[in-house]
Every structure is written in C-alpha cells, then in structure tokens.
Amino acid sequence: MTPTTTVPATVTAFDLVTGLSVQRPTLKRHLSAMATMYADVEAARAQVDKDDVLVYEFYDMGVPETSGDVAYGTSITYPGKVGDEYYMTKGHFHSVLDTGEIYFCLRGTGYMLMENPEGDWQAAEFRPGQAVYVPRRYAHRSINTSATEPLITFFAFPGHAGHDYGTIETKGFRKLCVERDGRPVFIDNPKWAG
Numbered sequence: 001m002t003p004t005t006t007v008p009a010t011v012t013a014f015d016l017v018t019g020l021s022v023q024r025p026t027l028k029r030h031l032s033a034m035a036t037m038y039a040d041v042e043a044a045r046a047q048v049d050k051d052d053v054l055v056y057e058f059y060d061m062g063v064p065e066t067s068g069d070v071a072y073g074t075s076i077t078y079p080g081k082v083g084d085e086y087y088m089t090k091g092h093f094h095s096v097l098d099t100g101e102i103y104f105c106l107r108g109t110g111y112m113l114m115e116n117p118e119g120d121w122q123a124a125e126f127r128p129g130q131a132v133y134v135p136r137r138y139a140h141r142s143i144n145t146s147a148t149e150p151l152i153t154f155f156a157f158p159g160h161a162g163h164d165y166g167t168i169e170t171k172g173f174r175k176l177c178v179e180r181d182g183r184p185v186f187i188d189n190p191k192w193a194g
C-alpha cells in the first residue's frame with residue numbers, strides 16, 4: 001500500500017543573516033501590541049507614540065495542527081530596550097501543556113526565559129549554534145540582549161500544541177531581563193500576578 005502523506009515534502013530557504021524567507025510573509029509584532037507587557041509601560045507607550053517599532057516577527061508555515069506534524073519556522077527578535085528591559089517576544093504556554101519545543105540559534109545573543117505552573121523558572125542562553133530545549137509545561141519567551149544584532153532562532157514543536165497567550169498576558173513572567181552595568185540580569189517582576 002502507498003503511504004499517505006498529508007503535507008508534501010517542502011524546501012524553504014531562510015536567510016541566515018536576516019532570518020527571513022522570501023517564500024512567505026511573516027507575522028509581525030509591533031511594540032503597540034505588547035506595550036503593557038513591559039515593566040515600564042509609560043516608557044513603552046512613549047516609544048510607541050514616537051515610533052511603533054517592529055519588535056519581532058516569525059513564521060507560521062501552515063503545517064496541519066496534528067500531533068503527527070511538526071510546526072516550524074524562524075523567529076526574529078530585534079535589538080532594543082524599553083527603559084532597561086530588553087526587547088522580547090510575548091511568550092506563551094502551549095494550549096496542550098504537555099508539549100515541548102526546540103529552538104536552534106542561528107544568529108545573535110539572548111535568552112530563552114521559561115517557567116512552569118509549579119513555579120520553577122529557567123533562563124537558557126542563546127548563541128549561534130546552540131539549541132535550547134523547552135521542556136513540556138514551560139511557558140517560553142525569547143529575549144534579545146544584543147545592542148546591535150537580531151536574535152534569530154529556528155523553532156520546531158508538535159503541530160497540535162497550540163498557543164495559550166492569555167495566561168502570560170494576565171500574570172506575566174516571574175522574572176524580567178534588564179540591563180545592569182551593561183550586562184543582562186534577571187530580576188523579580190514587580191508586576192507578576194501569581
């Protein structure tokens with residue numbers, strides 16, 4: 001019997017300098033879409049009024065949302081800060097909490113900030129050539145700590161995982177990544193609403 005495939009084999013080219021593919025559009029997150037997620041909301045709003053910058057963009061390759069498929073793409077977080085807090089993605093839990101994700105850093109430097117509902121948190125460093133495994137049950141957010149370079153990662157996760165943005169939008173992460181004496185440090189999030 002001929003095996004059935006629901007998705008044909010595909011080849012997608014991602015530029016290693018920009019992280020972008022000319023083959024499809026990205027989903028874009030501007031600062032206005034996440035101003036309240038930063039510790040200094042006033043600074044975020046002031047920056048939006050001046051210039052509503054593109055903080056990050058990423059691909060949804062349109063893979064079927066089944067447990068047998070693998071969703072993948074690149075994610076590009078641009079350099080910058082709101083006050084002393086580095087640019088970051090919104091971050092999310094997976095709707096199916098028991099699903100992990102893998103990120104491979106192609107360019108730039110930063111961290112993957114993770115936390116689980118039980119209160120454990122971890123920050124794993126991104127450097128080109130390093131893979132970060134996000135365990136099941138951990139919310140995850142990419143943070144760019146470079147002053148000049150985009151943070152570019154390639155990610156892959158189970159197609160049925162889904163995104164739960166609401167929990168992080170409501171509670172925030174327990175930790176923030178801020179610049180102190182020119183270096184990134186993690187501090188308690190004063191607005192965390194656990």
Ligand SMILES: O=P(O)(O)OC[C@H]1O[C@H](O)[C@H](O)[C@@H](O)[C@@H]1O
Nearest residue numbers: 058074075089090091092141155
């Ligand atoms: O989902 P965000 O936190 O906004 O980050 C944007 C994207 O980042 C990663 O690359 C994930 O694998 C995507 O599933 C996610 O949608």
Ligand SMILES: [Fe+2]
Nearest residue numbers: 094101140157
């Ligand atoms: Fe994810």
